[in-house]
Amino acid sequence: MRDDDDALAGVDLAAWQPPPPPADLASAVVARLREPTSAAALDPHERTSRRPRWIGGFAAVAATAVAAVWFTRSPPPSRGVQIATRAEHLALDGSVADLDAGAELRWDRDRHRITAHQARGIVRWTVADDDTLVIFPGGQGSTTTMEASGASLRVEVQMNLSDMRLVGTSTLTAATVAVVTVVVYMGHVKATSGGQTVTVTPGSTVELRPQAPPREVAEPRPEPPVVGASPAEVQRLEAQLRTANDKIAALTAELAARPADAIEVTPMALDAFRLRGDRNILPDEATRLAIARAGVTKVTGSYKLCINTSGAVASIRLLQSTRFAAYDRRIEQAILGWTYRPFLSEGKPTPVCTAVTFLYEGSPAPAVDRSRAAAPDAPTVPEVSCATVNVDDLLTQAANQYASGYVRAALALVTKALACKQDIRMYRLAAMYACAGRDADTAHQMYQKLPAQHQAEIEQKCQQEGINLQADP
Amino acid sequence: MTAAAARAAEPLDELTLRRAQRGDEQAWRALIARFQHPVHALIWRLFAGRARHRVEDLVQETFVRVLRALPGFDPAGPAALSTWILTIATRLALNELRRPEATALAAEPAGHERTDQAAERQRLAAAIAACIADLPETQRVVLVLREYHELDYGDIASMLELELGTVKSRLARARVALRDRLLARIPEALNGRRGRHA
Numbered sequence: 121m122r123d124d125d126d127a128l129a130g131v132d133l134a135a136w137q138p139p140p141p142p143a144d145l146a147s148a149v150v151a152r153l154r155e156p157t158s159a160a161a162l163d164p165h166e167r168t169s170r171r172p173r174w175i176g177g178f179a180a181v182a183a184t185a186v187a188a189v190w191f192t193r194s195p196p197p198s199r200g201v202q203i204a205t206r207a208e209h210l211a212l213d214g215s216v217a218d219l220d221a222g223a224e225l226r227w228d229r230d231r232h233r234i235t236a237h238q239a240r241g242i243v244r245w246t247v248a249d250d251d252t253l254v255i256f257p258g259g260q261g262s263t264t265t266m267e268a269s270g271a272s273l274r275v276e277v278q279m280n281l282s283d284m285r286l287v288g289t290s291t292l293t294a295a296t297v298a299v300v301t302v303v304v305y306m307g308h309v310k311a312t313s314g315g316q317t318v319t320v321t322p323g324s325t326v327e328l329r330p331q332a333p334p335r336e337v338a339e340p341r342p343e344p345p346v347v348g349a350s351p352a353e354v355q356r357l358e359a360q361l362r363t364a365n366d367k368i369a370a371l372t373a374e375l376a377a378r379p380a381d382a383i384e385v386t387p388m389a390l391d392a393f394r395l396r397g398d399r400n401i402l403p404d405e406a407t408r409l410a411i412a413r414a415g416v417t418k419v420t421g422s423y424k425l426c427i428n429t430s431g432a433v434a435s436i437r438l439l440q441s442t443r444f445a446a447y448d449r450r451i452e453q454a455i456l457g458w459t460y461r462p463f464l465s466e467g468k469p470t471p472v473c474t475a476v477t478f479l480y481e482g483s484p485a486p487a488v489d490r491s492r493a494a495a496p497d498a499p500t501v502p503e504v505s506c507a508t509v510n511v512d513d514l515l516t517q518a519a520n521q522y523a524s525g526y527v528r529a530a531l532a533l534v535t536k537a538l539a540c541k542q543d544i545r546m547y548r549l550a551a552m553y554a555c556a557g558r559d560a561d562t563a564h565q566m567y568q569k570l571p572a573q574h575q576a577e578i579e580q581k582c583q584q585e586g587i588n589l590q591a592d593p
Numbered sequence: 594m595t596a597a598a599a600r601a602a603e604p605l606d607e608l609t610l611r612r613a614q615r616g617d618e619q620a621w622r623a624l625i626a627r628f629q630h631p632v633h634a635l636i637w638r639l640f641a642g643r644a645r646h647r648v649e650d651l652v653q654e655t656f657v658r659v660l661r662a663l664p665g666f667d668p669a670g671p672a673a674l675s676t677w678i679l680t681i682a683t684r685l686a687l688n689e690l691r692r693p694e695a696t697a698l699a700a701e702p703a704g705h706e707r708t709d710q711a712a713e714r715q716r717l718a719a720a721i722a723a724c725i726a727d728l729p730e731t732q733r734v735v736l737v738l739r740e741y742h743e744l745d746y747g748d749i750a751s752m753l754e755l756e757l758g759t760v761k762s763r764l765a766r767a768r769v770a771l772r773d774r775l776l777a778r779i780p781e782a783l784n785g786r787r788g789r790h791a
């Protein structure tokens with residue numbers, strides 16, 4: 121049966137447009153996902169028909185039982201130091217810390233209690249329901265503390281510039297001059313300073329200073345707090361602080377790149393300890409195209425990779441660039457996602473370093489007949505070896521492009537996939553995208569390759585776009 | 594195009610998808626940014642004339658479920674990621690619409706009686722909303738999925754667990770019913786150009 125699409129011909133259905141989606145949807149979703157999950161998590165494939173409630177009840181009981189067993193296990197003791205030279209994600213066995221670049225953190229987990237000395241910078245904490253996190257901002261000697269459980273909060277540790285001017289740059293006194301801003305997103309947090317403890321509720325922001333009770337502020341303060349200084353003085357000090365921070369960051373990166381006690385191992389030796397992470401890191405489409413256009417068939421990049429005693433990637437240093445900055449970044453990002461079991465030397469976890477090399481082999485772009493060059497926005501299909509093409513990936517990307525309204529890009533991706541694999545589904549997709557993109561020639565070409573039972577649908581799609589597939593191409 | 598819109602239009606690359614499957618928050622955010630517009634548009638349209646205050650909750654709930662189920666999603670499987678996400682959104686919306694409190698009708702804002710083109714379009718939008726809201730749910734959902742999200746019949750059939758023929762017949766009936774209702778409200782409604790947007 122074919123439906124009649126002409127009933128709405130001439131109706132401007134696009135007149136009815138929704139408002140934009142809610143602002144900060146992602147944060148709301150992430151906050152919910154960071155909440156302790158309900159034992160009776162709902163099936164995302166929930167059918168539209170009602171399913172018997174006893175199934176859900178049974179699942180809830182079973183899941184609760186599993187959760188009960190799980191919760192009785194304490195996480196193993198762990199500790200570590202993180203000096204973030206870039207934004208870093210730190211998983212603490214249920215709880216999570218997301219560090220902004222420049223943040224410095226030392227933590228120690230003992231069963232369900234995590235003690236953290238946040239020396240400086242911004243850290244977003246998500247504390248599991250069964251964990252208790254105690255933060256000492258400013259490091260050793262801090263009289264300011266925060267305690268959280270089942271909460272989500274942001275802690276920013278800054279130096280009070282006027283006080284710092286008095287005490288110089290002595291790290292011993294850092295804790296006494298740290299000014300802390302705490303923003304609580306979820307749960308309740310106890311904050312103590314100046315001998316007074318308050319409970320910070322979700323949506324509230326509190327500022328903590330040494331020797332002063334906690335003070336609620338309307339919003340997080342974007343500027344470092346300055347007491348008793350003129351604006352010019354503040355600017356000068358801020359400039360000094362920025363310069364000092366840059367130097368510290370550079371030195372920190374250098375130190376992180378060559379841990380003093382790390383030993384060199386072969387890539388194969390380290391690979392035996394790998395837990396997860398993608399090793400097959402391919403350049404993105406744009407980079408592949410750039411590589412092909414540069415006439416390069418092999419791209420090589422090398423990195424020095426160091427692993428700390430927990431098995432996390434402690435540092436990455438570029439030894440040899442691929443000469444394609446986007447590919448370098450992609451590789452670095454992927455390496456950051458690798459995790460290992462602690463490398464054991466004489467039975468003890470040991471930091472290690474190794475060099476890893478990536479090789480990408482593509483094909484140079486075919487020569488272009490400029491007299492027949494396509495329009496600037498026409499899809500360009502680089503010639504890529506099928507050995508490096510993931511057809512399903514291309515089809516997924518094509519569907520994404522199509523859903524976003526980029527039909528020509530979708531067609532280009534399917535055309536590229538068709539160079540490596542041909543089946544009815546792909547011809548059908550190519551024909552549909554060609555119709556949507558009003559590419560009559562390609563639409564005709566793909567339509568001819570389809571069996572009759574699939575042609576009707578494509579005819580209809582093309583008719584909507586003013587292409588008559590029954591006519592001669 | 595704004596920077597945000599440009600980001601939203603970028604495809605979700607395989608690496609980001611895999612990171613999102615492993616629970617990487619940045620990748621989650623990228624996925625949400627990529628699909629929030631179609632998901633919100635779909636639920637908003639399915640709730641035409643209904644309890645619109647539930648739309649935001651359902652959009653949020655959709656992504657919570659998507660991200661919880663994401664580790665099990667197979668990119669090489671039969672459904673594209675976008676179709677899979679819209680399936681979850683559709684099922685959530687339909688279940689919600691079947692709750693008695695969701696059926697209370699809310700008036701769609703009417704267009705002002707002005708002669709300029711924008712006002713005419715606004716009037717048409719209000720009429721389309723009212724007419725689609727008036728369609729039986731079985732017709733409304735296939736119409737929205739096909740006309741506004743350009744899903745093919747096969748995808749709609751698998752999303753709603755229907756036969757292909759059923760999808761086609763419901764769609765045909767929905768189109769005719771929408772046309773008749775629109776003509777009754779705005780006789781000149783068929784003079785506009787045809788357009789689709791998610």
